[in-house]
Amino acid sequence: MKQRSRANALLIELVLVIFFFMLGSTVLVRLFADARHKTIQARATNESIAVGQNIAEELYAAGDPEGWLAANGFTAAEGAENTWTLAEKEYTLYVTETIEEKKGGTLRTFTVSSIGEGKQLFTLPSTRYLPKEVSP
Amino acid sequence: MNKRKVALGPGAASLILIVVVLSLAMLAMLMQISSRNDVSLASRSAEMTARVYDLNAEAERKLAFLDETLLECREELKGGDMQAYLDLLAAKLPAGYDLLDDEVTWMDPLENRIMTCTVKILPPDEKERTEWIAHKLVVEEPEGDWEW
Numbered sequence: 001m002k003q004r005s006r007a008n009a010l011l012i013e014l015v016l017v018i019f020f021f022m023l024g025s026t027v028l029v030r031l032f033a034d035a036r037h038k039t040i041q042a043r044a045t046n047e048s049i050a051v052g053q054n055i056a057e058e059l060y061a062a063g064d065p066e067g068w069l070a071a072n073g074f075t076a077a078e079g080a081e082n083t084w085t086l087a088e089k090e091y092t093l094y095v096t097e098t099i100e101e102k103k104g105g106t107l108r109t110f111t112v113s114s115i116g117e118g119k120q121l122f123t124l125p126s127t128r129y130l131p132k133e134v135s136p
Numbered sequence: 137m138n139k140r141k142v143a144l145g146p147g148a149a150s151l152i153l154i155v156v157v158l159s160l161a162m163l164a165m166l167m168q169i170s171s172r173n174d175v176s177l178a179s180r181s182a183e184m185t186a187r188v189y190d191l192n193a194e195a196e197r198k199l200a201f202l203d204e205t206l207l208e209c210r211e212e213l214k215g216g217d218m219q220a221y222l223d224l225l226a227a228k229l230p231a232g233y234d235l236l237d238d239e240v241t242w243m244d245p246l247e248n249r250i251m252t253c254t255v256k257i258l259p260p261d262e263k264e265r266t267e268w269i270a271h272k273l274v275v276e277e278p279e280g281d282w283e284w
Contacts, residue, residue, distance in 0.1 A: 009146055010146060014149055016150075031164040031168060034168070034171075035167035039171045042177070042178040043174075043178075049182045104204050104206070104207045104265070105200065121182060122183075122185065123186055125193040126192075127197065129199045131266070133263045
């Protein structure tokens with residue numbers, strides 16, 4: 001009789017332990033998933049900023065920026081003029097060209113931006129002034 | 137043959153549960169702290185990089201403005217000598233540009249950094265008007281910042 005009641009108590013304890021373990025693990029799994037999500041976001045930001053800087057520098061120096069963009073996998077964005085996109089695994093890069101005509105030359109700006117999971121990660125303007133040669 | 141009986145006494149399962157859940161909670165907390173730091177470091181790095189690029193863009197815009205001013209000076213002088221050209225430029229340059237001899241310098245601060253740009257003004261009889269001398273970002277570390 002005593003042994004039976006002890007077995008029952010153990011069984012109830014096990015049921016309670018399993019219940020609390022499930023409860024705890026639900027919260028903990030959420031925390032782990034959130035931490036993993038944040039780590040992926042940080043990795044995407046770090047990777048895209050390195051790639052974005054490289055693109056900004058290349059475009060600053062490029063003689064034929066459109067050719068460079070095409071050679072590096074960028075495609076013209078639909079519905080947006082002078083915009084190119086490149087989709088990577090965790091983020092998408094956008095490059096937009098704006099030209100400002102000045103009296104003495106042209107101010108060419110390539111805006112390199114990155115979007116990861118619907119969030120803007122950064123925007124880098126790569127501006128270069130290209131002076132016109134004017135005869136004295 | 138002696139059979140060893142392994143008995144799970146009352147409270148042992150609860151004890152194991154407490155240890156396991158506490159360990160997992162500790163691990164989750166450490167992962168959260170680490171990932172939060174990663175995110176804040178990455179976004180801070182992205183922000184600083186973007187601000188440096190903004191400074192570079194501003195430097196190019198200022199160069200474009202200087203170039204326009206030089207064109208105006210050339211049009212007004214129609215040739216002329218270098219000294220008259222520089223005098224007219226000095227009169228036309230707004231605050232923020234420093235003309236010293238034949239070099240123009242401007243600076244843009246960013247927290248503890250300063251973007252310093254210097255261009256050389258070429259004589260008015262040349263096709264090109266300016267030549268980059270310096271375009272650098274100087275970091276001013278506070279004194280004793282690295283002392284332990």
